């Protein structure tokens with residue numbers, strides 16, 4: 001196992017930044033409309049009163065980002081949709097796109113993850129990606145499922 005390579009192996013479940021309660025690890029059953037992929041989430045103990053959670057990397061207990069409420073989850077999804085189109089359309093490679101984003105936000109590459117971003121950065125990503133896409137109108141999606149609904153929950 002490569003668990004030792006991770007810095008945060010023994011970290012407890014993340015705390016909810018909205019209400020201050022702890023989160024607990026559970027399946028996304030009853031939260032995702034379709035949890036056929038058996039996604040696991042850290043969910044705020046006050047859910048559903050406090051609608052905040054973050055999913056984990058499949059097969060691990062490592063969260064993909066920070067705990068997010070509904071509004072932030074939706075902004076992260078939107079930011080990811082625009083950002084992904086930059087490399088789906090071949091405007092940049094995926095790596096170039098992450099380097100561009102890292103440079104744009106002044107963040108190190110290791111921290112350039114939309115799942116870690118708050119509303120301010122998400123909005124910035126959305127606006128900047130829109131500009132790139134608007135400046136490259138002749139590019140076409142290379143990915144057939146670019147607007148597939150299945151992508152949405154993947155970033156929650």
Ligand SMILES: [Zn+2]
Nearest residue numbers: 016019044050
């Ligand atoms: Zn909460």
